[in-house]
Amino acid sequence: MASADAIERQTVCRRGFIGSLYDIRTDKLEGTNLFKKKLPEEFIDVSDNAHTSYELLFNNSQKETFDKMNIEASLKLSLMTGILDIAGSAKYLKETKTNSLTIRVTYVYKVKTKQEQLHISRDGLSDYCSVDALKNPNATHVVTGIIWGANVAATFEQEAENLEEVQKVEGSLSAVLKSLPISGEAKLDLQNTDKSKVEKLQISLSGDILIDECPQNIEGVMRVFKTVPSRIKTLNEGKGQQLVFVLHPLKKMAEIFKPDLKINTMIEEVSHLVVMRIEDIFEDISIGKRKFNDFFNEIKPWEHYISRDWRHAIHQKQAERIAAEVKTQRELSTLLQKIRGGQAEESEMERLLDDFDRKNPCSSMSIERLLREKQNVTLKIRLLKDFQPEKHLLKEITSIKYILSRLYDKNVYLLHVSEEWETKDGDNSFKQLRLFKSMIKNETIDSAFIVIDYDLHHSDLKNDEDKANKCCIYHAIHGKIKSKDYYQDSLKKLSRSQISSILKENSSLSEKDILQRHKDFLIEYPTGELTDDEFVGELQKLHKEYVVSVDALSKQHDKVFFLFDVFSGNSSHYCDYIFAAIDKDRSGTISFSELMSAVALTSIGNADNVEKRLSLIFQIIDSNEKNGINFQQLVKFIEVVTELVKGEAAVNTTNIKVIVKQMFEMFKKNVEDEQLSKEEFMKWHELCLKLFIDICSFSFLVSVAHKNDAFKPVGTSHEINIPTNATWKQNGVTIAGGHGQGDATNQPCTPHGLFVDDDQTVVIADYGNHRIMQWKNGDTTNGQRVAGDKDEGNGLHQLGYPTDVLIDKETDSLIICDRGNQRVVRWPRRSGTTQGEILIDNIECYGLAMDEQRHLYVSDYRKHEVRRYQLGEKNDTLVAGGNDEGGGPNQLDEPGYLFVDRQQNVYVSDHWNRRVMKWPKGAKEGIVVAGDNDQRSAPTQLSFPNGIFVDTLGTLYVADSRSDRVMRWTQGAKDGTVIVGGNGRGEEANQLSNPDGLSFDRHGNLYVADCGNNRVQRFSIE
Template sequence: MATEDNTIETIALGRPFGLGMLYDCRNDKLIPAMSLWNPEVLENQCVTRKQPFTNYTVRTEKSLHDKAHLLNMGGSLKLSVLGGLIGVSGSAKYVNDRKETKHEERVTLKYSTTVHYKQLTMGHLATEKMIHTDILDQDVATHVVTGIVYGADAFFVFNRALSKNEENTTVSGKLEVLLNKLPKIDISAGVELNMNNDDKQLAESLTCTFYGDFNLEQNPSTFEEAVKLYKMLPSVVGVNGENTVAKTVYLYPLRLLNRPNMKMIRQISQNLIDNCVSLINDLYQLKMQASDIINDGCPTVHQNKEHLKIFINYINQFENDVKKEMMELLPKIRGNGADEIQLRDFLNQVESSPFNRQKLSDWIKLKEREITMESNFIQHCIADPRVDSSLNALDKALSDSQCVHIICLSIHLTNKNDFYLQDLSRYLDDKTFNRREETTQSSWLDEEDVLAEIREKIAIFFDSVQGNVDNRKIKFVITDKHIDKQKNLEGIFLNFYEKGRKKNVEIPSKPGQPIATEIKDDCILLTWKKPQNGNINVRQYKIIYSKENDEKSKSELIAANDSESLLIQNLTPNTTYIFTVQVLTTIGLVIDGDMSDPITIKPPEQNKTKSNKFKQNGIICAGENGYGGQSNQLYRPQGIFIDHHNNILIADSSNNRIVERKCHSNEERVIAGGNGPGKGDDQLFHPTDVLVDKKNNCFIISDLMNRRVIRCFRENEAEPQILISDIDCFGLSIDKNGFIYVSDRAKNEVRRWKKGDERGTIVAGRHRKGTDLNQLNGPGLIFVDEEDSLYVSDTFNHRVMKWTKNAKEGIVVAGGNGEGNSLKQLSSPWGVIVDDLGQIYVADHGNHRVMRWCEGNAEGEVVIGGKGRGKALNQLNHPSGLSFDTEENLYVADYGNDRILKYEQYSH
């Protein structure tokens, strides 16, 4: 900074300044062994005064700007240091101390003291007293040192490694609090540091790096050593400040010494300085990010890590080029030999080059995504000690004469020549190079088919490892190689080697989870699906089963390779069993399948289920005035819910409202919507379902066309809350824990939402639209029973699916035999509900009836309707929602007739 008399104030940075020394501000260079005055003159014109000051500062360093601020470096000086014009020493070496990983947090404690100030009285050093005036004509300097503040600085840099679950801001906050206590910590001789247990624990986790202007026998490396040194620093300075060094320096312009023809030093604009510092800082941050990705990722991911190492090398080269350019430009600009526009042009050239900050960041983010995804895919595989994923894993296995079979997961996802790295290399060789046509770098991450194939192949590999634990003649290896399009090696491959020779064999995947399609009092019909891959190499199936929690009762049966079911007999009634299906292959491998859900064998008398019977003529309890939007009218009602007071809540879809009908009364009110379609607080747009959350005294609505699920509290119904947004919500249900289930017709899945969830958990579907047991097609209304089993109206598959808790696929409990009107079929089932006996009621929308099914039965029975489409009280017109009241009467939303019907039970 400059003062009123044009004197410049700067900091010494450990350089050996002395009064009367010459200095060149163009390149921030001290001119040694040259002076305008004799030493005797300088000594006689020197004034010394005391300037005592001591301070400490605690800072969390986030960037080079923060570091420069802590060192009191002005803008121009920052560029000289970063550009390599200045060599620092002593405490100023702190400027080169950098974080090496984001997995550490560091906080710096700066101790600073000044002792005295020495100054030349320039009024007495007039030109007539100059002896070496010829120096002024040599243009080797711009200023003379006329004042120096002497003192000493010390930087204690405390590092703390972060665990995966720790956040930088939380740890840095704790460190700052601790370091602010450091000057006050009592440290008596031979006594431990006087701190509480939390502070001690934090202090013990720290390492310390020290930079100072003090001659020490040993630098501190721990918190305790740092405290002891901190307490000693005042004495190390010396009684009279004899151990101090130059800290602040005052420079007087030579042009004011009767040399008016000397040019003034031009200061570079602050904006340009900040941009230069930010560029260097960004390059360092990118190198640190790349290094972290290399160290954090799975060690198997060799190819992308090699790309990152090349990337770091190119950044280092480019950083050196940037500093070299700055070293050339800065002195010229300051000395008026060049305009600062040249520095601006250089920065603009960088921004338009492949080293553009955004391009660098985008590329490294893509590599991080690829490495993270590949690591996540295979981490459970390499966790098994039998899997070798080292660089030469396959060669080692092939050279093992004791090894008969090798299963190799061969990964070819990375191109050997990365287009962007090639651009960086070309630019380093030729600064004028700039790709004219932007090419978006493609990635396997954006290919759904590739991702699906990776999951499939890794699953087969992992199942092979798990099923052959005791087979020491098989080795399992993972290799990561470049893409080789000439050899058609792009993607992921599962290779099989026998006695060192690669065989063209497709390894079978695991069979489907076994389910019981028929249960009797002493036997079950166990059914499974054949492996989706490698079915030709299935030799036979082994069925292993035992009583739940009783491994000693294990039994085994064999089934032929073309089997998909087996009758298992001689089971104990009223006992729960667990079943597993293994694949025995023709190539000597065993592939374990998933365990079944617990299956309970019931005694004959428990297999007879009581059935409720209902009167066939319904009672109109809502919509008695037919179609419309007025009182006691409905327009295409869908989901309904009977609360614990037997009040009826109705999703009056085409009226865009929720209607509540009081029990045993004609009293009816609109409790949500009813003001036309829209997104306002008092509007809905085609709601399809509603339920009551008794625990929280609120009701929840599936607002389909607004793609949201909202909640209205009873005490403030006019101000709804959005629980879930951006979802094609249709059906709702709630379990005993208060978790909400929502069916999504667009994604063909059902998700469970806990309090605070942002995305929910998929509990049914998840495999796109389809007819498999792990797929849905247009899920409609849903129901969750007391055991957290989920029932889904799989509308366009014409079936009802049951998904037990944590199941990977569902089972068909109603329909599933194509669209039709037989007792084995359904037509676009809409609503579903389960009674206390476990019987499943289905609103058979297209057949205008309500069916009842018992799980495991091949056929259902008609309990309501089934007499053709019509308006009579014993007829229905496309029934939708179903619900029971507390007396077990059944309510049906008669969608096509715009009414709600109540069907009373016959008295027993």
């Protein structure tokens, strides 16, 4: 329904006049004028409207650009669907990043000068009015005002080498541009490394003013912008260009000029929720396009080393994606115009949108599915990247004999690989590849390393008598093949380089000792490798003759005894830790050379060389080879060693953290984001020995659990006992927002997940404003931004469409699901924090939870799975789903919010299956605890589950978004009951609109993120 009041539409390079007819159904100027002849000047008022501002665009999506440029929702849809084309000087509005490695920041300088306004009520104006124009069926409004000025945009662009560079350069550039005034000199304040990267950016200008120069740097851009006001004076009598049309409905104009004339032009607008869904569709298309282009760009440098059939299939999929994108835009455009003209119902649009994710080839979900299907190509490229193309790879091959004859004077190593062999025996392929790469690191002038890829060269080698039948390494010299499985042969016979490496680590052993140990090793383990159980046995053999009491060790730590000579406590975690650390190739087995790295930690390998052993300890702790050890790594190490020496009961993590913190403070290091270098670790060696022994010796470090300590899960919610018959007041109280959509501190925009702290402080994921807001108990006036910049982006100081947030009490920080940037980040809660750190990257995250042991659980809605992470470590564990999308008991379909109870049971809101699943710890399949997809229309079932909470009795609470209510499901119940909402969609106190996240405080009061109403409601328990 059209408003009777005036509305505004940005011109987007269109040109009109006072009286021009306009059709808001198509957002186009009709081409004729309401007035039969030119109006005298007294009918049009011209006033000053001087205003200057700027906007920073990161070009991640058209939605982001349109929002920042304040383009109205209706016009935004017309531009997105192609009803109205973007051309000419406004081209910066449609420029979006086509891949993830594009650095692009657009600085838009906005100037307003004058406003023309028609005096509608002026006597005599009706004499100029055309009756035919009023009856024009192709027009709905008339231009009654024009705002003049100019927009000029400078776009800085470059291709980065990696995502870290994108974030760093965009963050640096953004900070510089925000600090620069339009007037005055532009002064750059950048580190030298940042400055060199910024100076490499390509710069292009566009906008409403002809720019006759091409600046080469930021200073040049600022000089151009300073000339904009003087350039405007030369355009349209100093007014500049048309920026905004002020429009009045033709129907209202007819009432003023021709009261007897009836105008019945049908005008309908789609609802705000559908507008948001259409925006999300185009956002999703952009994401899918970037992902496909990332994949395509990754292939390009390697196209000569990939099978022609593989390349052809990928090009076909690219063509299908482009065609689907064009078709989708055309369908949305046609249907949108029909709805606006009253020729179609909004429900038709909803059906089209419902089918998008699953059926449309250009949706990001379809692209994800395609990329999974083509994972063989990704894996192949990942393999190829380990080699130098011109040195190790072949575009063409004649025969294996020809290769060997050409390299007659060299030791030749040929790695034979294929997708089929890797699929059949991945372990063997991995081990062969690992050895081959390690040999290349020690490549000499008289050796040659060649990869023969049977996926690429299959037809060339089909009849070659020397071809391989599995993944293996050939070794040849003087044109003759000496070994057809060099890996297996190397396990049985030590090479000179292996002996040298072992001697370097074990200063107390001779070459004769090593050869004898290897001989004995092969007698006991003929395969040349140890399983994890066999490894534990070998460690026990190493340590048993050195077991001494802790008291004795504390008195003699300056002699030959050393921490690793003690094995009197619980060894299981220590063995696991050492196994993972020395299994460098992640093969799951330990070779003789790797076992000797464990020997080097003991007195057998290094009797008196404490510094050597400490150096090796550093390498063990720094298993990721980052040349530094962080706070959590050192804490973990001391924990497993403490347990080794004196048993599990001696491990007191709190006290260990205090000690490690003191260590970091010795070197003025921040425990949250800094590391100890190897040199600092070595300087500390005497203190290391004493501290490790003391940790294990002093009885006060033994952890004692107090019976009266109440359990509070870390970073989830309070454990509360809510009676199964509890009721809540049906009228909610707004504790955050409720002031319409906007970005002020009292205006959350489509709030999603939320967290309620012990003191009833509420932390909210302000999805539409790309920030995290905190609202103190009792202060419902304004919230406080505690994470995210005012602008969306992927810098460390920014967020993009955050969906969930929790408080980690251990570190007093926020953990945030930064959905738009595909990452999980942590922001300290201390005052003055301006940026976060990335915990998990490249994940399509949606919901978060944390258990008592501080394991972090994250749902991945694109991979349809939930994974558990140990903070500070890279390892993760699949805990739910992971078997593609579907409705089976071992599947999920776009999982959303999470809850984890004390038993580490994981509850998941399974969006498109319209159910909530419970996955017991270690289970391969989940249990449906709420919802029935086959009966989703029933009033006691779920239409679209979002936020969830489980109390101590196992009662489940679910925000049922599309039914605008919160439901309760007692344990074992087949049907749910409504506890709040369910009174139709609306903004009254007893209504909800698309509720999203929910939580309870320790009193049992219910908090709901009322997404569609841009507010958070509290429903008090009765």
